[in-house]
Amino acid sequence: MMLLQELKKEKMKAAAAVKELQEKTEQKLMDELQRKDEEASQQVEKVQELAKAELAAALAKEKASQIEQIAEADLNIDALCMAFYARSEExxxxxxxxxxxxxxxxxxxxxxxxxxxxxxxxxxxxxxxxxxxxxxxxxxxxxxxxxxxxYGSDTQMELKQKFNSLKATVRHFGLIPSGGGGILTHAVAHVASNIKVEEDPSGDGLESLISRVEDLIVGGDLTAAADALTGGLQGTAAEEAAAEWAKQARKRAIAEQTLTLLHSYASSITFS
Structure with a gap:
């Protein structure tokens, strides 16, 4: 009887030991499975991250290629626009x-x-x-x-004709001081104006002055002609009459100088 009881106890101990071992084995197996599962999850995450990185790199490369193509297209468009503008501007x-x-x-x-x-x-x-x-x-x-x-301006021919008409006034009043003179002064001036005296063209006499002005008119230098006439008659009774002719001559000179400048400019840009 005692032997059976002892045997029963031993069986119970053995069963308990087996159960404990089984539980430990199951727990160890579960722990191992969980670890493997976590490792697998980590591997999956790594693969996913790598795939994402490769995809991002591929997209970036494609985008860079597209940007380069767009930039090249923009350059071509700009070149065409510049060429068109240049032709239009030309x-x-x-x-x-x-x-x-x-x-x-x-x-x-x-x-x-x-x-x-x-x-x-x-x-x-x-x-x-x-x-x-x-x-x-x-x-x-x-x-x-x-x-x-x-209103226009006097032509060179008209200025020459007006100067010819002015000569008598110059010869007469050019000998009278500004402000006039007495009867004797006018009489002497009248006589002197009708007497032509041979003068040195470079001299200071009225005939020399008239000759210089005529030469300048013929040469087309109206500004110099106006300056010579007004300068030579300054302080005489003929100064006012000469000033009016000189005024018209200078206006004509400005117009002719502008015309000359226009001709030069037109020629330079035509043959440049």
């Missing part, structure tokens, strides 16, 4: 140069007849807008006297 300037040349000829024609020149000057200003807005020519056109624009 055509516009060519048209403006043609208008400038025609306007210069029209101004020359108007000046040759002494006609008003406002219309021609306005047309020239418009043609200059397509070439050079800050040109010296604009300053030259702005310097033209208002009455020349509105």
């Amino acid at each position: 055509a516009r300037q060519s048209h403006s140069v043609h208008k400038l040349a025609l306007g210069t000829l029209a101004l020359e024609e108007a000046l040759s007849s002494g006609s008003p020149i406002r219309t021609e000057v306005d047309q020239l200003r418009k043609s200059l807008e397509g070439i050079d807005k800050d040109s010296l020519l604009e300053l030259a056109l702005s310097s033209l006297p208002e009455d020349v624009l509105k």
Whole structure:
């Protein structure tokens, strides 16, 4: 009886030991499975991160390629635009140069007849807008006297004729001081004006002065002619009459200088 009880106890101990061992084995197995599962999850995460990185790199490369293509396309478009603009600008300037040349000829024609020149000057200003807005020519056109624009100017032939008519006044009143003189002074001046005396062309006499002015008119140097006449008659009774002729001569000189500048400019841009 005692033996059976002891045997039963041993069986119970053995069963308990087996159960404990089984539980420990199961726990160890579960722990191992959990560890493996965690490792697998980590590997999956690594693979996912690597895949994301590769995808991002591929997208970045593709985007960079697209940006490069877009930049190249922009350059091509810019080049085409510049070429088109250059051709358009060249055509516009060519048209403006043609208008400038025609306007210069029209101004020359108007000046040759002494006609008003406002219309021609306005047309020239418009043609200059397509070439050079800050040109010296604009300053030259702005310097033209208002009455020349509105009424025209004496031609060189007309100025020469008026000077011929002025000679008698110069010869007579050029010998009288400014402010007049007595009857005797006028009588002497009248007699002297009718006597032609041979003078040195470089001298200071009235005939020398008249000769110099005539030579300057023929040479086309109207400004110098005006300066010589007013300077030579300064302080005489003929000064006022000479001043009016000189005023018209200087106006004509300004107009001719502007025309010369226009011709030079038109030639330079046409053959440049």
